[in-house]
Amino acid sequence: MIQQEDKELLVLFKETASKEKAFTAIIKKYQEKLYWHIRRMVVEHEDANDVLQNMFIKVWNGLENFREDSQLYTWLYRIATNESLTFIEQQKRKYASSIDEEENGLSEKIVASEGFDVKKLEWKLQLAIQKLPEKQRVVFNLRYYDEMPYEEMSRVLETSEGALKASYHHAAKKIEDFIRNY
């Protein structure tokens, strides 16, 4: 099945009769990419599902007023990023007394994940990513996993391309050091 163009979907969404159908098509088109983007941030599936649900509810509420001067894809990523960061912030506040200030509690979740093996490089990589400051983590994930061009990242995170390149560079170095010394 050929996926419908975003512009076409947005037109359909604005019509009452085809609104839900268009919305379903948008979910189907972007759900996996957005899910993984969120999952890498919040680690657990249940949390990722909650964030994804909330995120799409916000999309439903805001899509009618979506200005087409930015791409739908970029806008969705921005909402997903903001929702993930808000969720992490809420979790931090909720468990403020039990979680070390330096840690965000996500490393423990990784260790508790199904199939976790500390000897495997891919799991070490996940632990290293969680050690990064939140915004650097977003930058790293978008570039390393989503292979997003800096130009697009700049629109998602509203940050200059230069700053993003520097941030990615630092993040990758830190991760590599962590993996080598872990």
Place this chain on the structure above:
Amino acid sequence: MGDDYNILNSLKNSKSDTYKVPNAYFEELAVSVLLKIHSQNSTFTTPEAYFDSLADSILAKINNQEVRNDVYLEIKEFAPLLASLQQKQVYKVPNNYFNNLSINIPVSSKFKVVQLKTRFTFIKYAAAAVVIFVIALGGLFNYQQSQQSLAMYKQVKQINVEKSINLISDNDLNTVFEEEQLLAYHSTYNNTSLPWKNLDNLDEEMQYVSDEEIDAYFKENNISIN
């Protein structure tokens, strides 16, 4: 030459005999071709405007490939270990999660509730009214203050100072001036107590001060008695 002609003739005749065509083949050919075209059309369909967007989608894929290469080359430069790692997904997702994913849009989000909008508008106007009330109250207070000042100014302006002074007796005026001078004297010497309360004791206190002490005091403060 005569032999060649005979061979050609005999070949012509034999050709028509060798390849046989089904009966009425040519009469039915057009119909069968059209039928095939129609049957092909009903079996294979392309999405609307498929060919219009085909070039774009192929180019997008090529661009993706280029970006992928860029990402790889970039990280290889400063983090070779990370570049060597496969971007393997370690987290697990429940079976059929993506096929069954449905978003539960709250009913309130699906349908616009008029009351909510009305209440919001009411709150907006109420807040605006409060702000206007506070500003108006401040304005009124300032206005009253300025009106009072203006009235006092007018009252003062109407007083004939010279005439009023003439009404005061000379004795009363002298008392006022003396008190003012004493106030000035005591404030100069940091006497915090009110002057008229200590005046009665002054002569009494001076009895215990010697002339030498008074002279020394005058010298210290450069006061001449003449």
